[in-house]
Amino acid sequence: MQQIITAKLKLIPTPEQFQALRQAQLAYRDALNAVSCYAFEHGKTSSVKTLHRGMYADLRASYHLPSQLACRVVRQVAATYKGLWTKLKKNAEHRRAKITKKRFKGLDKPPHYSSPTVQYTYERDYTFQRDSRVSVGTLNGRISIPYQGYDKHIALIRQGASIGDAKLCYDMRKKTFYFLVALDIDVPEPSIEHLGEVVGVDVGIRYLAVTSTSTGNATFHPGKRVRHRANHYARLRKRLQQKGTRGAKRRLRRIERRERRFKLQANHSIAKQIVKQHPHTLIGLEHLTDIREGTKRRKHRRKKNGKSFEAVSLKVRKANRVYSQWSFAELQALISYKAILLGSLAIKVDADYTSKACPVCGHTTGKNRPRKGLLFVCQQCHYTLHADLIGARNVTLRTLLVRHDWSRTGCLSIIPDASDREAKAARLQRYAELRWSPEASQRLIARGH
Incomplete structure (x- = not known):
């Protein structure tokens, strides 16, 4: 049986690496807002193909995003609009059933992304290296950064746990970057005999x-x-x-x-x-x-x-x-x-x-x-x-x-x-x-x- 847990890793970058990570975060956030406005102007679409066809070249030229991050931006915005359309349909059902009188306003204006969190795909945007280092993609290529974390989580990464997507987060108060990695671990599947x-x-x-x-x-x-x-x-x-x-x-x-x-x-x-x-x-x-x-x-x-x-x-x-x-x-x-x-x-x-x-x-x-x-x-x-x-x-x-x-x-x-x-x-x-x-x-x- 598979269970997903999140490993929180603290990155220890040099001043140059810190600046590169920060630039990647801000460019990623601005790209999200640009694609969000484009989707809103084109019928509030949630189609990945439509957004990719209309915005991919602009994301590469204007925001200097690598190809994988540009594709990730398009998929993230499409998922956001898909969730908003689902909420709108559910709200319409509730209004017809007189469960609520409030109208859903999530699609009245383009969704705005304020968090500079960057989403990475394993073995495409980031990989783990020896000596507790992680290779992360930025606007100007990959950089290798040492990290620290919970001993059990680091042991799972070194022992070959199934690694999924990750998020690069920034704590403004501590001025520290954190890497949130999804780990898929195997746990024994409980049977009815063991659940007494x-x-x-x-x-x-x-x-x-x-x-x-x-x-x-x-x-x-x-x-x-x-x-x-x-x-x-x-x-x-x-x-x-x-x-x-x-x-x-x-x-x-x-x-x-x-x-x-x-x-x-x-x-x-x-x-x-x-x-x-x-x-x-x-x-x-x-x-x-x-x-x-x-x-x-x-x-x-x-x-x-x-x-x-x-x-x-x-x-x-x-x-x-x-x-x-x-x-x-x-x-x-x-x-x-x-x-x-x-x-x-x-x-x-x-x-x-x-x-x-x-x-x-x-x-x-x-x-x-x-x-x-x-x-x-x-x-x-x-x-x-x-x-x-x-x-x-x-x-x-x-x-x-x-x-x-x-x-x-x-x-x-x-x-x-x-x-x-x-x-x-x-x-x-x-x-x-x-x-x-x-x-x-x-x-x-x-x-x-």
Whole structure:
């Protein structure tokens, strides 16, 4: 089984090499913006052939890019426009279904590239050499630069790991170049016999992650500290944006990077704890595609009880901002790749009604969560429990069902097919028949062996 990891290498260039790398970065960024404007003027095309035919000669003559980097620029812009067209079509579907009223504006103007990150292709634009050196292409040919990095990553490179594309990044604060290399490593493919436990993971705002095993053991990972820090950064950004000076804009960029590092570290820590606490486990995650559109709150009209429209609008904006900063996709991605490296496996199950369905009697309604609080109270059997733990247990039940199907058919579904509505309705019907019982869960796992 193949798993891709990223090796971060610190480059140690001479002053001349530093200048050559910087010139290549800026020329690459300017070329991206030129091709982006050309694509916008020619019908917002995402055709690689059209962009290559119209811009390749200009990229070579005006920006002095090597042939491989010029081709890479064209492919990167085409991929950007293809992604924007996909988002536009999905937005049109959501508007027809009245999921959202907001129009997608990503294609109203040409996409602008501000990051000077250069993408390289292995054995075409860069190669590794002896004595911890890497040969990198620039505007004036190849240069050989020594590098440093994590010992395990360097050992993988020297031992002949499958090497993929790389990115050349520049840290303006440290004035340092970093080389991010994709390494494709072989890991043992987990089988159903080695995955002796099942764990469900529910992600959220107040608790970044809540886990539940098939026996009922639960773990809570609170997000209060992360949420308060994010609110602090939001208030600080608002003040700096109102100020609008050059110094304020520089401070804004520093704050954005600091907040990004803080959230990434928090997600790394939580993912590592979950994976290490549950070795050789089948981990169930919620399939949360388009979750922001479903959870986004709308503005309300003026209340009759005397509340002003401004107060309600401020509350809605704050709630939407919190949801927009919810980094659940990053946390799930970290759990997935860390699980494979430690002998576990992460799959995704449907997230529909995981916080509304009672795992004991199956009664499903939004009234089971009074005022959408942290307490779950079933309106039929009066089963009471922490709402996020209810979600984790429902994910555990659905993961158990997937494991049972795996043992019965020999085929494992990593991600549920959300495009087939009839198949999804059949899955939801099967989920509605599940009931929480730690003893029955263990018997189901035993039958899976």
